[in-house]
Amino acid sequence: MSVIRLDNVSYTYRGAETPAVNSVSCEFEAGQMYAIIGPSGSGKSTLLSMLAGLDLPTEGDVLFGEERLRDMDLDRYRREDVAMIFQAFHLFPLMTVLENVCYPMELCGMHPKEAKERARPLLESVGIRQEKHGRFPANLSGGEQQRVAIARSLASGAKTLLADEPTGNLDAANTVNVIRILGQLAHEQGYCVIVVTHDPEVAELADQVYRVKDGALTAS
Numbered sequence: 113m114s115v116i117r118l119d120n121v122s123y124t125y126r127g128a129e130t131p132a133v134n135s136v137s138c139e140f141e142a143g144q145m146y147a148i149i150g151p152s153g154s155g156k157s158t159l160l161s162m163l164a165g166l167d168l169p170t171e172g173d174v175l176f177g178e179e180r181l182r183d184m185d186l187d188r189y190r191r192e193d194v195a196m197i198f199q200a201f202h203l204f205p206l207m208t209v210l211e212n213v214c215y216p217m218e219l220c221g222m223h224p225k226e227a228k229e230r231a232r233p234l235l236e237s238v239g240i241r242q243e244k245h246g247r248f249p250a251n252l253s254g255g256e257q258q259r260v261a262i263a264r265s266l267a268s269g270a271k272t273l274l275a276d277e278p279t280g281n282l283d284a285a286n287t288v289n290v291i292r293i294l295g296q297l298a299h300e301q302g303y304c305v306i307v308v309t310h311d312p313e314v315a316e317l318a319d320q321v322y323r324v325k326d327g328a329l330t331a332s
């Protein structure tokens with residue numbers, strides 16, 4: 113069964129003449145990594161923001177399991193069911209690496225000590241060793257910062273990871289490293305991973321590629 117399904121979804125920005133996303137239907141399953149590719153302005157980020165519950169479609173529905181997002185508590189959905197990873201990492205600059213990863217767990221009411229105990233193995237699992245846990249994000253490389261952001265996205269407990277150009281600021285070696293980690297999360301731990309990317313090499317590592325053009329989507 114699909115984790116997330118788009119049922120004839122369109123999105124028209126206020127005042128725009130044409131829809132940014134146009135009658136898109138598709139499904140995303142657990143255990144798979146998807147790439148969404150397409151030219152600049154084709155509607156990829158708009159699509160992702162609807163999957164993330166940041167915007168509701170102006171027509172059609174996004175379904176999480178069997179439930180329509182428009183009937184759900186979207187704050188809870190965004191906090192617990194999906195996690196976002198961004199091109200610019202978006203780590204909290206004044207928190208250490210460890211505190212960044214603890215943050216989503218503490219937000220859900222976990223005791224800080226328990227959050228730390230859980231955060232450390234998450235960081236280790238993305239290759240961030242203990243000696244870097246006390247650093248501030250600015251004192252890490254871009255690839256390391258993105259891996260911390262991935263660990264933080266796992267900390268929320270969400271099983272659906274949405275990434276908008278997660279490798280856009282990384283060199284080729286770090287790109288492959290980050291995408292491998294995302295692929296392993298899908299294939300070995302059952303996450304549903306959806307990656308928006310310009311990079312054909314990233315798309316090549318995905319199980320399924322969706323192409324977006326002028327707001328319309330085709331599988332390839």
Ligand SMILES: Nc1ncnc2c1ncn2[C@@H]1O[C@H](COP(=O)(O)OP(=O)(O)OP(=O)(O)O)[C@@H](O)[C@H]1O
Binds near residue numbers: 156157
């Ligand atoms: N807040 C907004 N208000 C109005 N129009 C918008 C807004 N955000 C995006 N658009 C328009 O919607 C269309 C799709 O934009 P979107 O950001 O989804 O593209 P994209 O595929 O993510 O592009 P890129 O690869 O450059 O990130 C574009 O025509 C864009 O100009």
Ligand SMILES: [Mg+2]
Binds near residue numbers: 158
């Ligand atoms: Mg975009």
